[in-house]
Amino acid sequence: MEPNPGTLxxxxxxxxxxxxxxxxxLQFREEIQRLIAVPPxxxxxxxxxxxxxxxxxxxxxxxxxxxxxxxAPLSADSLHGISDDHKSYISSFNGNLAFPSxxxxxxxxxxxxxFASGENSPETSLVPSNSSANLEKVKSEPxxxxxxxxxxxxxxxxxxxxxxxxxxxKRKEREKKGKGCTKKSKNETSKDAQKLPYVHVRARxxxxxxxxxxxxxxxxxxxxxxxxxxxxxxxxxxxxSGTALVLDEIINHVQSLQRQVEFLSMRLAxxxxxxxxxxxxxxxTESGSLxxxxxxxxxxxxxxxxxPFNGNxxxxxxxxxxxxxxxxxxxxxxxxxxxxxxxxxxxSYDSANSASxxxxxxxxxx
Amino acid sequence: MASxxxxxxxxxSKRIKRxxxxxxxRDPDTxxxxxxxxxxxxxxxxxxxxxxxxQVRRNSSPENKVSSGRDIRDAADGVLAVxxxxxxxxxxxxxxxxxxxxxxxxxxxxxxxxVAKVTGSIRSKMPEKKRSIPALQxxxxxxxxxxxxxxxxxxxxxxxxxxDYISALEMQVRAMAALTELLTGSPVDRLTSTSDS
Numbered sequence: 001m002e003p004n005p006g007t008l009x010x011x012x013x014x015x016x017x018x019x020x021x022x023x024x025x026l027q028f029r030e031e032i033q034r035l036i037a038v039p040p041x042x043x044x045x046x047x048x049x050x051x052x053x054x055x056x057x058x059x060x061x062x063x064x065x066x067x068x069x070x071x072a073p074l075s076a077d078s079l080h081g082i083s084d085d086h087k088s089y090i091s092s093f094n095g096n097l098a099f100p101s102x103x104x105x106x107x108x109x110x111x112x113x114x115f116a117s118g119e120n121s122p123e124t125s126l127v128p129s130n131s132s133a134n135l136e137k138v139k140s141e142p143x144x145x146x147x148x149x150x151x152x153x154x155x156x157x158x159x160x161x162x163x164x165x166x167x168x169x170k171r172k173e174r175e176k177k178g179k180g181c182t183k184k185s186k187n188e189t190s191k192d193a194q195k196l197p198y199v200h201v202r203a204r205x206x207x208x209x210x211x212x213x214x215x216x217x218x219x220x221x222x223x224x225x226x227x228x229x230x231x232x233x234x235x236x237x238x239x240x241s242g243t244a245l246v247l248d249e250i251i252n253h254v255q256s257l258q259r260q261v262e263f264l265s266m267r268l269a270x271x272x273x274x275x276x277x278x279x280x281x282x283x284x285t286e287s288g289s290l291x292x293x294x295x296x297x298x299x300x301x302x303x304x305x306x307x308p309f310n311g312n313x314x315x316x317x318x319x320x321x322x323x324x325x326x327x328x329x330x331x332x333x334x335x336x337x338x339x340x341x342x343x344x345x346x347x348s349y350d351s352a353n354s355a356s357x358x359x360x361x362x363x364x365x366x
Numbered sequence: 367m368a369s370x371x372x373x374x375x376x377x378x379s380k381r382i383k384r385x386x387x388x389x390x391x392r393d394p395d396t397x398x399x400x401x402x403x404x405x406x407x408x409x410x411x412x413x414x415x416x417x418x419x420x421q422v423r424r425n426s427s428p429e430n431k432v433s434s435g436r437d438i439r440d441a442a443d444g445v446l447a448v449x450x451x452x453x454x455x456x457x458x459x460x461x462x463x464x465x466x467x468x469x470x471x472x473x474x475x476x477x478x479x480x481v482a483k484v485t486g487s488i489r490s491k492m493p494e495k496k497r498s499i500p501a502l503q504x505x506x507x508x509x510x511x512x513x514x515x516x517x518x519x520x521x522x523x524x525x526x527x528x529x530d531y532i533s534a535l536e537m538q539v540r541a542m543a544a545l546t547e548l549l550t551g552s553p554v555d556r557l558t559s560t561s562d563s
Contacts, residue, residue, distance in 0.1 A: 219522070226525035233532050247505040250528060254512045257535040264542040265442055266435030268419065271549045 402533035407449065412541045414445045446538050454530045459515020
């Protein structure tokens, strides 16, 4: 019985991607939710529930079999993962969460043999082990049960567990040993199994495989990934190294953006409120397409919408726009006093965007 | 009409975006950050912004002659939060605070009851002790105060929210700048000289 998990762990060293088989995760998510939602019933109904995932698992097993051998281990992987899932539930039901690892091992080994023989009814072996199907316990301590198979059997790479864990709110890291394949003691896993579900982290070669350090590493990786995204977003941050300075830059950027918003809102408020009904026509066009500047009659005065805003060009465009805007406004007896001289400043808004806006507006007015 | 064409474009891009996010895991971790740069999003935002500003003007003109910048800014933020479709924490916080304010306002108006205004947790540092709070944590606190609704959020999630918030703010600035330019006919000078990516 013992070598069975070992060989499996040794053979299956592929960690399926977390985003692999999205549809599978959907199916299993629903399945798991259904499992959780069902009120505690007796063993027979639980096995009835188990039938469904078993058949799904068999599907998984069979469908990639038509392909080459590579997916086969993966499917077997997921299959065993699924069986792990339910086995874990069962083990939890059994010992009332007293971590009957031996029992769990035995059950698991039994189920491996069952699956190895290709029987379609694993539930027959589950029935005797099912004293009370407490699905509530499953819900409250899925991590615990999931840790149980992990403790004695370091392989879990199925999309089900991963998808299930991703549904949960809180994350907790778990190790999954690749080559090192050291079986963690039950105590260690029981310690960190009190929390809610988890993500899978692979321990790299030459790194400490302590549960704490792995958790730390996973957390650090998460933080670093997000910091990288932020660095790309904030201009001038990619050169800076060190979290503190990058954070400084980020804070400055956010503050400057907020200040700009305030400044712009003040300007908008300062625009004469009588321009209200002028907004009707203007902003119908603005909200209209930003790309549909195919108003050929209007393009004539317009130089070219794609011209980036250099100083001079912008000057010309501004003047043209200025004239065009003035007329209709005066036509509506509204003189906005903020028609100041155009400044030669670069506008960082999309140049094509605003240029087409001008043309649209012109069309609307005339 | 232009609006119909824009509608179809918008629908299509919306569909495409939905498909993209549907393929990924529906996680808080995998919110698509590039959506604030899409044309359709800008269009949606500018429409709503215009509508909101018009409403602000309408509401404020009977009471006081001038609509303050503060109102416009709140309206713009509210519209931004709505455009976020509630997937991010800061957007929900903005909407929740506006709702709370409106409720309080209604209470004061109708029932003439004094509703205590909740101003959030302003911790007054009475003892000016020079505690060696780690610099990172200090900065994280400052950042969490900047992003609305993210005071008690864990650090990685805070970074996530900040990313989305920054992209949204940039879009907001772009839209408002274009709007002011349309209205006033003069390009808007950016306050800082940071160049946009």
